Amino acid sequence: MPNLDKFDIGILEALQEDARATNVEIAERVNLSPSPCLRRIRNLEKSGVIRGYRVDIDRKEVGLGLTVFVEIKVGQHSRENAEAQHTALLALPEITACFMISGTADFLAEVVVEDLSAYERFLTEKLLMLPGVADIRSNFAIRAVKTGAPLKLPQR
Amino acid sequence: MPNLDKFDIGILEALQEDARATNVEIAERVNLSPSPCLRRIRNLEKSGVIRGYRVDIDRKEVGLGLTVFVEIKVGQHSRENAEAQHTALLALPEITACFMISGTADFLAEVVVEDLSAYERFLTEKLLMLPGVADIRSNFAIRAVKTGAPLKLPQR
């Protein structure tokens, strides 16, 4: 909703490549002096366009070798108080992303765990214990083609 | 593979919450003085545990209102030279994440675009033009429960 001009878009593109770039570097890249550049960044943060800054960790390197995409179906009456479902799924730290989707399933969740046995524990001790979960289908990631790629920002 | 101790894990957890936190802040949080803390961060970067730093942008706020999860099936002979498939999918900026998966599909891709008509253009002009793409199935995200959540790092 906020009107983003070419400077804002440029700043966001720079931060998508390297969110720890210094303000001076970003200012040079978008052809602005440091002062207004920093002011714009702070405005983007305050207005909610920028939600935060994250480190991109190599999952394999930290021992998280298994990514699974889980299609979750919920029972008919659980679909009515969807808020409780959201809260429950939000609280599971193994789920790194989760969307309510159209199609055959109700939710699609990305689950990141150490290995198959950790995934088994997650399923039996956590996901299947949630009330209202009627059916799940697991799609195992064999290989990551790309993850967390920069958004293709609409130009102004 | 590199041995990560509790300091490294603490640094990664801090950077997952705020990747622009200053080295001094991170050092305080993990109970280390700034010098060794910065040294560890640089080591994590050099060893590949840290792949980079990304800004978390609110998609709606920049006009990207539609997220679609696309299941892609490729023809039998395309499956053999999978490398070409990967390269082609990598090159599409609308795809923000893509995995080769088990199950009914061959690939699962997350596509982020402005709206339905932009998605139609993406499908007809780009994805369906790729050689070897035999079948696709689109699952539209109705609501994001969570995105880009921090990883649950194995403790040491």
Add this chain to the structure above:
DNA sequence: CGAGATTTGGCATAAATCACCTGTTTGAAA
């Protein structure tokens, strides 16, 4: 064209980064 509002750029100061150095801890072998 002109008044008002917004934004930019430069400056000064406080803070952070980072290379270098020193002292301590750790770990392996005798």
Add this chain to the structure above:
DNA sequence: TTTCAAACAGGTGATTTATGCCAAATCTCG
């Protein structure tokens, strides 16, 4: 257990960066 070497934590200071302030430039309407 003792010894030695390698690795690591912590301190210091020069350089770079962040950030508030203010005057000048730019943009926006009437």
